[in-house]
Amino acid sequence: MTTTVPFGLAEQTEIRAYTDFAAGSPTHLREALGIATLRVGPALALVIRADPSRFFNRVGGFRPDEPITPDTVARVCDFYREQGVPQGSFMIAPSMLPPDWAATAEKLNLTEGNRLVKLGLDIEAAAPAADGTRPLDPGLRVGPVGPDEAEEWATVMMTTFGLTGPGLIDMAAACVGRPDWRQFAVRDGARIIAVGSVFVNGVCADMFGGATLPEGRGRGAQSALLAARVAAARSAGCRWLVAETGAEGPGEHNSSLHNMLRTGFQPLYERTTWLWRE
Structure with a gap:
């Protein structure tokens, strides 16, 4: 294969x-x-x-x-x-x-x-890049999201992306616990500061909605969420993971792109x- x-x-x-x-x-x-x-x-x-x-x-x-x-x-x-x-x-x-x-x-x-850059990861064959990923800061923890946290989880994701129209946060919250979805969060104490999901489509899964609040950035949250989602896709029997993020122009730096490259994702193509x- x-x-x-x-x-x-x-x-x-x-x-x-x-x-x-x-x-x-x-x-x-x-x-x-x-x-x-x-x-x-x-x-x-x-x-x-x-x-x-x-x-x-x-x-x-x-x-x-x-x-x-x-x-x-x-x-x-x-x-x-x-x-x-x-x-x-x-x-x-x-x-x-x-x-x-x-x-x-x-x-x-x-x-x-x-x-956008389309990226892929062969879960069976790929390993994280040699320089590794940033460890999660002490005091932070990553784990799955339960129904009682759905609204807070959805609020962090949608407000970070500026998707705050009436009803959109409720739409996102309704996704928590749905079949084929796995939602994760990084918590600072009891508060969610970063989120991410993975959607399972048979042998392939999609990284979806990775978002971090400003006060949570640079603390290893997205790297921890990427690792948790790779593990979830592997447990679901997936062979591949895909993701997309903004392509870098001259002089630009996309932290999400580099986090995924360090996790082992490889660019497939750039898509207009x-x-x-x-």
Whole structure:
């Protein structure tokens, strides 16, 4: 078996994490937030109409064995339009972009957005880099999150990312304890200062929502959460782990990226986010 996660599986695992995170919410939250999904071939599109950040409006999960056609892209654009959102994103690995992508993007008014690094970890074969990871500061502890901590855990994650629209924290809290999810937190005494999740998709798992409060940064929290999530994925029988984070431009330093590299993740590719706007 290849030691590199198949790109199609990596993309499918990512979008399934996002869609389950939102669309797996209780009915009253889905209705209040205007959560909707659409399957287009192998891909999944997600919309949260009440999210002012537009972060969750995305489509992904394309596979190399099912080429992306202009009709497929147009169907997703129509879905965004029908849902009444002003912006949506296309997440497509560069190797899966069709030869006529530039013409399709121009016709449907798609423009380049931010760039992300897609990373993969072979749980069976990989080991942490030689320089290791920062140890957790004394007094801090890492462990799973229980239902009684769901709201605090969700508040730390969503506020750190600036996703504080009405109902979004409740949506995140509803994910705690759901099948295929494992949530972890670093605590300073009784207070949660950093969080992270892992979503299990068969033999592949997705690192999701790693976030640290300002007072918790530089204390080994994210390294501890990465290690806990790798162990959880291994216990769940996963072969691979995938993650994504912002690509570094000239003179930039992304601490999340370097934490994952020290944990043993390897870059798979850089992916441009393509933005549709009404």
